[in-house]
Amino acid sequence: MYSLEIDNLCYSYDGHQVVNQLNLQVKQNEIVCLLGASGCGKTTTLKAIAGLIQPEQGKVIILGKTMSHGRSFIAPQHRNIGMMFQDYALFPHLNVADNIAFGLKEKSKRVRAERVTEMLELIKLTPFAERFPHELSGGQQQRVAIARALAYRPNLLLLDEPFSNIDAQVRFQLINEIRAIIKSQQVSAIFVSHSKDEAFAFADRLAIMDKGQIAQVGDPQLLFQRPNCKMVAEFLGQGIYLDAERKNDSIVITRFGEIASLTSLADTKASGQVYLRPQHLELDNNASAVVDVLHERFMGTEYIYRISADGQELEIPHPADKPLDLNAPISLKIKAHAVNFFS
Known part of the structure:
Protein backbone atom coordinates (compact mmCIF):
# COMPACT_ATOMS: atom_id res chain seq x y z
CA MET A 1 0.00 0.00 0.00
CA LYS A 230 15.61 19.86 -21.73
CA MET A 231 13.47 21.44 -19.02
CA VAL A 232 14.62 18.90 -16.40
CA ALA A 233 18.24 19.12 -17.55
CA GLU A 234 18.31 22.91 -17.32
CA PHE A 235 16.45 23.09 -14.00
CA LEU A 236 18.88 20.72 -12.28
CA GLY A 237 22.03 22.50 -13.40
CA GLN A 238 23.31 25.22 -15.69
CA GLY A 239 24.93 24.10 -18.91
CA ILE A 240 25.32 24.73 -22.63
CA TYR A 241 23.98 22.97 -25.72
CA LEU A 242 26.25 21.97 -28.58
CA ASP A 243 25.16 20.47 -31.88
CA ALA A 244 26.07 16.80 -32.23
CA GLU A 245 25.64 13.74 -34.41
CA ARG A 246 25.31 10.08 -33.49
CA LYS A 247 27.79 7.66 -35.05
CA ASN A 248 27.28 4.05 -33.98
CA ASP A 249 27.48 4.06 -30.16
CA SER A 250 29.18 7.42 -29.83
CA ILE A 251 28.40 11.02 -30.57
CA VAL A 252 30.50 13.58 -32.34
CA ILE A 253 30.41 17.31 -31.74
CA THR A 254 31.60 19.16 -34.81
CA ARG A 255 33.96 21.44 -32.90
CA PHE A 256 35.27 18.94 -30.35
CA GLY A 257 35.25 15.43 -31.80
CA GLU A 258 34.04 12.14 -30.32
CA ILE A 259 33.27 12.45 -26.60
CA ALA A 260 31.18 9.68 -25.09
CA SER A 261 29.29 6.41 -25.25
CA LEU A 262 25.54 6.55 -25.78
CA THR A 263 24.72 3.18 -24.24
CA SER A 264 21.38 3.08 -22.36
CA LEU A 265 20.01 6.14 -24.17
CA ALA A 266 16.73 5.40 -25.93
CA ASP A 267 16.81 8.19 -28.52
CA THR A 268 17.91 6.77 -31.88
CA LYS A 269 17.86 9.89 -34.02
CA ALA A 270 21.06 10.71 -35.82
CA SER A 271 21.40 14.39 -34.96
CA GLY A 272 20.57 16.66 -32.05
CA GLN A 273 22.27 18.45 -29.18
CA VAL A 274 24.24 17.46 -26.11
CA TYR A 275 23.82 19.27 -22.81
CA LEU A 276 27.12 19.92 -21.05
CA ARG A 277 27.46 21.06 -17.44
CA PRO A 278 30.59 22.59 -15.87
CA GLN A 279 31.73 19.25 -14.41
CA HIS A 280 31.82 17.82 -17.94
CA LEU A 281 34.28 20.46 -19.11
CA GLU A 282 37.82 21.61 -18.48
CA LEU A 283 39.95 24.45 -19.79
CA ASP A 284 43.60 24.66 -20.76
CA ASN A 285 45.97 26.75 -22.85
CA ASN A 286 45.79 25.10 -26.24
CA ALA A 287 45.28 26.46 -29.73
CA SER A 288 42.58 23.93 -30.65
CA ALA A 289 38.85 24.50 -30.09
CA VAL A 290 39.37 28.02 -28.85
CA VAL A 291 36.77 29.65 -26.58
CA ASP A 292 36.51 33.18 -25.22
CA VAL A 293 37.08 33.82 -21.51
CA LEU A 294 34.81 36.66 -20.45
CA HIS A 295 35.75 36.86 -16.79
CA GLU A 296 38.19 35.36 -14.27
CA ARG A 297 37.37 35.11 -10.56
CA PHE A 298 39.68 33.73 -7.87
CA MET A 299 37.80 31.80 -5.17
CA GLY A 300 40.64 30.58 -2.95
CA THR A 301 40.63 26.85 -3.71
CA GLU A 302 39.81 27.40 -7.38
CA TYR A 303 39.35 29.88 -10.19
CA ILE A 304 35.98 30.39 -11.86
CA TYR A 305 36.22 31.23 -15.56
CA ARG A 306 33.17 32.48 -17.42
CA ILE A 307 33.44 31.35 -21.02
CA SER A 308 31.47 31.84 -24.22
CA ALA A 309 30.94 28.95 -26.64
CA ASP A 310 28.62 29.12 -29.64
CA GLY A 311 26.98 32.20 -28.20
CA GLN A 312 26.29 30.57 -24.81
CA GLU A 313 27.93 31.48 -21.52
CA LEU A 314 28.95 29.15 -18.69
CA GLU A 315 31.09 29.34 -15.56
CA ILE A 316 33.69 26.57 -15.25
CA PRO A 317 35.79 25.82 -12.13
CA HIS A 318 39.54 25.40 -12.57
CA PRO A 319 42.31 24.36 -10.13
CA ALA A 320 43.80 27.31 -8.23
CA ASP A 321 47.34 25.95 -8.64
CA LYS A 322 47.07 25.94 -12.45
CA PRO A 323 45.81 29.38 -13.50
CA LEU A 324 45.22 29.96 -17.19
CA ASP A 325 47.24 32.38 -19.25
CA LEU A 326 44.53 34.69 -20.56
CA ASN A 327 46.92 36.16 -23.12
CA ALA A 328 47.26 32.78 -24.86
CA PRO A 329 44.61 30.69 -26.70
CA ILE A 330 42.29 28.76 -24.38
CA SER A 331 40.57 25.54 -25.38
CA LEU A 332 37.53 23.76 -24.04
CA LYS A 333 37.93 20.02 -23.49
CA ILE A 334 35.00 17.70 -22.94
CA LYS A 335 35.57 14.92 -20.43
CA ALA A 336 34.43 11.42 -21.26
CA HIS A 337 31.01 10.87 -19.67
CA ALA A 338 27.53 9.54 -20.37
CA VAL A 339 26.04 12.50 -22.18
CA ASN A 340 22.53 13.90 -22.29
CA PHE A 341 21.56 13.78 -25.97
CA PHE A 342 18.39 15.56 -27.08
CA SER A 343 17.06 15.29 -30.60
Whole structure:
Protein backbone atom coordinates (compact mmCIF):
# COMPACT_ATOMS: atom_id res chain seq x y z
CA MET A 1 0.00 0.00 0.00
CA TYR A 2 1.23 3.48 -0.87
CA SER A 3 1.22 6.30 1.68
CA LEU A 4 -0.09 8.62 -1.03
CA GLU A 5 -1.59 8.13 -4.48
CA ILE A 6 -2.56 10.99 -6.76
CA ASP A 7 -4.45 10.05 -9.91
CA ASN A 8 -5.21 12.49 -12.74
CA LEU A 9 -5.36 15.54 -10.45
CA CYS A 10 -6.63 18.76 -12.05
CA TYR A 11 -7.22 22.24 -10.65
CA SER A 12 -7.83 25.62 -12.28
CA TYR A 13 -7.76 29.14 -10.91
CA ASP A 14 -9.41 32.05 -12.72
CA GLY A 15 -9.58 29.97 -15.88
CA HIS A 16 -5.89 29.06 -15.73
CA GLN A 17 -4.96 25.38 -15.46
CA VAL A 18 -2.65 25.27 -12.42
CA VAL A 19 -2.46 21.48 -12.06
CA ASN A 20 -3.12 19.33 -15.10
CA GLN A 21 -3.62 15.53 -14.97
CA LEU A 22 -0.95 15.04 -12.34
CA ASN A 23 -0.07 11.51 -11.18
CA LEU A 24 2.19 10.55 -8.27
CA GLN A 25 2.75 7.67 -5.87
CA VAL A 26 4.64 7.89 -2.59
CA LYS A 27 5.86 4.76 -0.83
CA GLN A 28 5.71 4.29 2.91
CA ASN A 29 8.48 6.05 4.87
CA GLU A 30 9.57 7.88 1.70
CA ILE A 31 10.32 11.58 1.33
CA VAL A 32 9.34 12.96 -2.08
CA CYS A 33 10.09 16.51 -3.16
CA LEU A 34 7.81 18.46 -5.50
CA LEU A 35 10.49 20.55 -7.16
CA GLY A 36 10.04 23.34 -9.65
CA ALA A 37 10.04 27.04 -10.39
CA SER A 38 7.49 29.43 -8.93
CA GLY A 39 4.06 29.02 -10.53
CA CYS A 40 4.55 25.42 -11.67
CA GLY A 41 1.74 24.10 -9.44
CA LYS A 42 3.65 22.47 -6.59
CA THR A 43 2.02 24.39 -3.71
CA THR A 44 -1.43 23.93 -5.26
CA THR A 45 -0.75 20.18 -5.38
CA LEU A 46 0.23 20.27 -1.71
CA LYS A 47 -3.00 22.08 -0.83
CA ALA A 48 -5.02 19.49 -2.72
CA ILE A 49 -3.34 16.70 -0.76
CA ALA A 50 -4.03 18.52 2.50
CA GLY A 51 -7.67 19.19 1.60
CA LEU A 52 -7.26 22.96 1.65
CA ILE A 53 -8.69 23.06 -1.88
CA GLN A 54 -11.02 20.66 -3.66
CA PRO A 55 -9.69 19.36 -7.01
CA GLU A 56 -11.86 19.66 -10.08
CA GLN A 57 -10.88 16.18 -11.17
CA GLY A 58 -8.85 13.21 -9.99
CA LYS A 59 -8.24 11.23 -6.82
CA VAL A 60 -6.19 11.81 -3.68
CA ILE A 61 -5.72 8.57 -1.70
CA ILE A 62 -3.86 8.36 1.65
CA LEU A 63 -3.00 4.89 2.99
CA GLY A 64 -5.66 3.35 0.78
CA LYS A 65 -8.45 5.73 1.85
CA THR A 66 -9.87 8.09 -0.77
CA MET A 67 -9.74 11.69 0.45
CA SER A 68 -11.16 13.39 -2.63
CA HIS A 69 -12.82 12.05 -5.77
CA GLY A 70 -15.60 13.86 -7.54
CA ARG A 71 -18.14 14.98 -4.96
CA SER A 72 -16.53 12.87 -2.25
CA PHE A 73 -14.31 15.09 -0.12
CA ILE A 74 -12.82 14.59 3.36
CA ALA A 75 -12.03 17.78 5.30
CA PRO A 76 -8.40 18.56 6.25
CA GLN A 77 -8.90 17.89 9.97
CA HIS A 78 -10.01 14.33 9.23
CA ARG A 79 -7.09 13.37 6.97
CA ASN A 80 -4.54 12.78 9.77
CA ILE A 81 -1.94 14.92 8.01
CA GLY A 82 0.86 16.86 9.66
CA MET A 83 1.81 20.20 8.10
CA MET A 84 4.87 22.40 8.41
CA PHE A 85 4.75 25.83 6.82
CA GLN A 86 7.43 28.20 5.58
CA ASP A 87 6.99 30.51 8.59
CA TYR A 88 6.54 27.54 11.02
CA ALA A 89 3.23 29.05 12.32
CA LEU A 90 4.13 28.50 15.98
CA PHE A 91 1.73 29.99 18.51
CA PRO A 92 3.57 32.95 20.08
CA HIS A 93 1.58 32.80 23.33
CA LEU A 94 2.42 29.11 23.93
CA ASN A 95 5.74 27.77 25.14
CA VAL A 96 7.62 25.02 23.34
CA ALA A 97 5.96 22.16 25.22
CA ASP A 98 2.46 23.55 24.70
CA ASN A 99 3.11 24.16 21.01
CA ILE A 100 4.10 20.51 20.59
CA ALA A 101 1.05 19.36 22.57
CA PHE A 102 -1.39 21.46 20.58
CA GLY A 103 -2.58 18.63 18.34
CA LEU A 104 -2.94 16.17 21.21
CA LYS A 105 -6.02 17.72 22.87
CA GLU A 106 -8.06 14.55 22.51
CA LYS A 107 -5.44 12.48 24.31
CA SER A 108 -5.29 11.98 28.06
CA LYS A 109 -3.08 14.24 30.15
CA ARG A 110 -0.63 11.38 30.73
CA VAL A 111 -0.39 10.50 27.02
CA ARG A 112 0.10 14.16 26.10
CA ALA A 113 2.91 14.55 28.63
CA GLU A 114 4.64 11.36 27.51
CA ARG A 115 4.47 12.30 23.84
CA VAL A 116 5.73 15.85 24.46
CA THR A 117 8.64 14.48 26.48
CA GLU A 118 9.43 12.04 23.67
CA MET A 119 9.34 14.74 21.01
CA LEU A 120 11.47 17.17 23.05
CA GLU A 121 14.12 14.47 23.39
CA LEU A 122 13.87 13.68 19.67
CA ILE A 123 14.49 17.31 18.65
CA LYS A 124 17.07 17.82 21.43
CA LEU A 125 15.21 20.75 23.02
CA THR A 126 14.27 19.34 26.43
CA PRO A 127 15.95 22.26 28.30
CA PHE A 128 13.88 24.70 26.21
CA ALA A 129 10.44 23.29 27.03
CA GLU A 130 9.30 26.42 28.91
CA ARG A 131 10.64 28.96 26.41
CA PHE A 132 8.46 30.85 23.97
CA PRO A 133 9.02 30.93 20.19
CA HIS A 134 10.55 34.43 20.21
CA GLU A 135 13.22 33.16 22.60
CA LEU A 136 14.42 30.53 20.10
CA SER A 137 16.69 30.66 17.06
CA GLY A 138 15.24 29.99 13.59
CA GLY A 139 16.60 26.45 13.60
CA GLN A 140 15.13 25.75 17.03
CA GLN A 141 11.75 27.10 15.93
CA GLN A 142 11.86 24.80 12.94
CA ARG A 143 12.54 21.77 15.12
CA VAL A 144 9.60 22.70 17.35
CA ALA A 145 7.38 22.98 14.25
CA ILE A 146 8.41 19.54 13.02
CA ALA A 147 7.85 18.07 16.49
CA ARG A 148 4.35 19.57 16.63
CA ALA A 149 3.56 18.18 13.17
CA LEU A 150 4.75 14.68 14.15
CA ALA A 151 3.42 14.58 17.72
CA TYR A 152 0.02 13.06 16.88
CA ARG A 153 1.56 10.44 14.56
CA PRO A 154 0.19 11.60 11.18
CA ASN A 155 -0.15 9.26 8.21
CA LEU A 156 1.55 11.83 5.99
CA LEU A 157 3.67 14.93 6.57
CA LEU A 158 3.50 17.95 4.25
CA LEU A 159 6.30 20.54 4.24
CA ASP A 160 6.01 23.79 2.27
CA GLU A 161 9.40 25.49 1.66
CA PRO A 162 10.46 24.72 5.26
CA PHE A 163 14.11 25.74 4.91
CA SER A 164 13.82 29.03 3.03
CA ASN A 165 14.03 31.18 6.19
CA ILE A 166 17.10 29.42 7.61
CA ASP A 167 20.56 30.98 7.37
CA ALA A 168 22.60 29.33 4.62
CA GLN A 169 25.47 28.52 7.01
CA VAL A 170 23.33 26.14 9.10
CA ARG A 171 20.69 25.15 6.55
CA PHE A 172 22.15 21.83 5.45
CA GLN A 173 23.00 20.74 8.97
CA LEU A 174 19.35 21.36 9.84
CA ILE A 175 18.16 19.58 6.71
CA ASN A 176 20.06 16.48 7.81
CA GLU A 177 18.62 16.73 11.32
CA ILE A 178 15.01 17.13 10.15
CA ARG A 179 15.39 14.29 7.65
CA ALA A 180 16.70 12.00 10.42
CA ILE A 181 13.78 12.97 12.67
CA ILE A 182 11.20 12.19 9.98
CA LYS A 183 12.86 8.88 9.12
CA SER A 184 12.98 7.88 12.80
CA GLN A 185 9.19 8.35 13.02
CA GLN A 186 8.52 6.08 10.02
CA VAL A 187 6.34 8.67 8.31
CA SER A 188 6.10 9.55 4.62
CA ALA A 189 6.54 13.17 3.60
CA ILE A 190 5.87 15.50 0.67
CA PHE A 191 8.32 18.36 0.55
CA VAL A 192 7.81 21.43 -1.68
CA SER A 193 10.85 23.40 -2.77
CA HIS A 194 12.31 25.44 -5.62
CA SER A 195 15.89 24.66 -4.51
CA LYS A 196 17.52 21.63 -6.12
CA ASP A 197 20.28 21.66 -3.49
CA GLU A 198 17.73 21.34 -0.67
CA ALA A 199 15.86 18.68 -2.62
CA PHE A 200 19.00 16.61 -3.24
CA ALA A 201 19.92 16.73 0.45
CA PHE A 202 16.45 16.05 1.86
CA ALA A 203 14.41 13.84 -0.48
CA ASP A 204 14.55 10.19 -1.49
CA ARG A 205 12.92 10.98 -4.84
CA LEU A 206 12.24 14.14 -6.80
CA ALA A 207 9.16 14.96 -8.85
CA ILE A 208 10.13 17.79 -11.20
CA MET A 209 7.07 19.91 -11.99
CA ASP A 210 6.49 22.10 -15.01
CA LYS A 211 3.25 23.79 -16.07
CA GLY A 212 1.10 21.82 -13.65
CA GLN A 213 2.47 18.41 -14.57
CA ILE A 214 5.30 16.17 -13.42
CA ALA A 215 7.97 16.23 -16.10
CA GLN A 216 10.05 13.44 -14.53
CA VAL A 217 10.18 11.56 -11.24
CA GLY A 218 13.05 9.53 -9.80
CA ASP A 219 15.96 9.56 -7.41
CA PRO A 220 18.25 12.64 -7.56
CA GLN A 221 21.13 10.83 -9.28
CA LEU A 222 18.90 9.46 -12.05
CA LEU A 223 17.30 12.82 -12.78
CA PHE A 224 20.60 14.68 -12.76
CA GLN A 225 22.43 12.19 -14.97
CA ARG A 226 19.52 11.08 -17.17
CA PRO A 227 17.03 13.96 -17.59
CA ASN A 228 14.28 13.02 -20.02
CA CYS A 229 13.85 16.52 -21.45
CA LYS A 230 15.61 19.86 -21.73
CA MET A 231 13.47 21.44 -19.02
CA VAL A 232 14.62 18.90 -16.40
CA ALA A 233 18.24 19.12 -17.55
CA GLU A 234 18.31 22.91 -17.32
CA PHE A 235 16.45 23.09 -14.00
CA LEU A 236 18.88 20.72 -12.28
CA GLY A 237 22.03 22.50 -13.40
CA GLN A 238 23.31 25.22 -15.69
CA GLY A 239 24.93 24.10 -18.91
CA ILE A 240 25.32 24.73 -22.63
CA TYR A 241 23.98 22.97 -25.72
CA LEU A 242 26.25 21.97 -28.58
CA ASP A 243 25.16 20.47 -31.88
CA ALA A 244 26.07 16.80 -32.23
CA GLU A 245 25.64 13.74 -34.41
CA ARG A 246 25.31 10.08 -33.49
CA LYS A 247 27.79 7.66 -35.05
CA ASN A 248 27.28 4.05 -33.98
CA ASP A 249 27.48 4.06 -30.16
CA SER A 250 29.18 7.42 -29.83
CA ILE A 251 28.40 11.02 -30.57
CA VAL A 252 30.50 13.58 -32.34
CA ILE A 253 30.41 17.31 -31.74
CA THR A 254 31.60 19.16 -34.81
CA ARG A 255 33.96 21.44 -32.90
CA PHE A 256 35.27 18.94 -30.35
CA GLY A 257 35.25 15.43 -31.80
CA GLU A 258 34.04 12.14 -30.32
CA ILE A 259 33.27 12.45 -26.60
CA ALA A 260 31.18 9.68 -25.09
CA SER A 261 29.29 6.41 -25.25
CA LEU A 262 25.54 6.55 -25.78
CA THR A 263 24.72 3.18 -24.24
CA SER A 264 21.38 3.08 -22.36
CA LEU A 265 20.01 6.14 -24.17
CA ALA A 266 16.73 5.40 -25.93
CA ASP A 267 16.81 8.19 -28.52
CA THR A 268 17.91 6.77 -31.88
CA LYS A 269 17.86 9.89 -34.02
CA ALA A 270 21.06 10.71 -35.82
CA SER A 271 21.40 14.39 -34.96
CA GLY A 272 20.57 16.66 -32.05
CA GLN A 273 22.27 18.45 -29.18
CA VAL A 274 24.24 17.46 -26.11
CA TYR A 275 23.82 19.27 -22.81
CA LEU A 276 27.12 19.92 -21.05
CA ARG A 277 27.46 21.06 -17.44
CA PRO A 278 30.59 22.59 -15.87
CA GLN A 279 31.73 19.25 -14.41
CA HIS A 280 31.82 17.82 -17.94
CA LEU A 281 34.28 20.46 -19.11
CA GLU A 282 37.82 21.61 -18.48
CA LEU A 283 39.95 24.45 -19.79
CA ASP A 284 43.60 24.66 -20.76
CA ASN A 285 45.97 26.75 -22.85
CA ASN A 286 45.79 25.10 -26.24
CA ALA A 287 45.28 26.46 -29.73
CA SER A 288 42.58 23.93 -30.65
CA ALA A 289 38.85 24.50 -30.09
CA VAL A 290 39.37 28.02 -28.85
CA VAL A 291 36.77 29.65 -26.58
CA ASP A 292 36.51 33.18 -25.22
CA VAL A 293 37.08 33.82 -21.51
CA LEU A 294 34.81 36.66 -20.45
CA HIS A 295 35.75 36.86 -16.79
CA GLU A 296 38.19 35.36 -14.27
CA ARG A 297 37.37 35.11 -10.56
CA PHE A 298 39.68 33.73 -7.87
CA MET A 299 37.80 31.80 -5.17
CA GLY A 300 40.64 30.58 -2.95
CA THR A 301 40.63 26.85 -3.71
CA GLU A 302 39.81 27.40 -7.38
CA TYR A 303 39.35 29.88 -10.19
CA ILE A 304 35.98 30.39 -11.86
CA TYR A 305 36.22 31.23 -15.56
CA ARG A 306 33.17 32.48 -17.42
CA ILE A 307 33.44 31.35 -21.02
CA SER A 308 31.47 31.84 -24.22
CA ALA A 309 30.94 28.95 -26.64
CA ASP A 310 28.62 29.12 -29.64
CA GLY A 311 26.98 32.20 -28.20
CA GLN A 312 26.29 30.57 -24.81
CA GLU A 313 27.93 31.48 -21.52
CA LEU A 314 28.95 29.15 -18.69
CA GLU A 315 31.09 29.34 -15.56
CA ILE A 316 33.69 26.57 -15.25
CA PRO A 317 35.79 25.82 -12.13
CA HIS A 318 39.54 25.40 -12.57
CA PRO A 319 42.31 24.36 -10.13
CA ALA A 320 43.80 27.31 -8.23
CA ASP A 321 47.34 25.95 -8.64
CA LYS A 322 47.07 25.94 -12.45
CA PRO A 323 45.81 29.38 -13.50
CA LEU A 324 45.22 29.96 -17.19
CA ASP A 325 47.24 32.38 -19.25
CA LEU A 326 44.53 34.69 -20.56
CA ASN A 327 46.92 36.16 -23.12
CA ALA A 328 47.26 32.78 -24.86
CA PRO A 329 44.61 30.69 -26.70
CA ILE A 330 42.29 28.76 -24.38
CA SER A 331 40.57 25.54 -25.38
CA LEU A 332 37.53 23.76 -24.04
CA LYS A 333 37.93 20.02 -23.49
CA ILE A 334 35.00 17.70 -22.94
CA LYS A 335 35.57 14.92 -20.43
CA ALA A 336 34.43 11.42 -21.26
CA HIS A 337 31.01 10.87 -19.67
CA ALA A 338 27.53 9.54 -20.37
CA VAL A 339 26.04 12.50 -22.18
CA ASN A 340 22.53 13.90 -22.29
CA PHE A 341 21.56 13.78 -25.97
CA PHE A 342 18.39 15.56 -27.08
CA SER A 343 17.06 15.29 -30.60
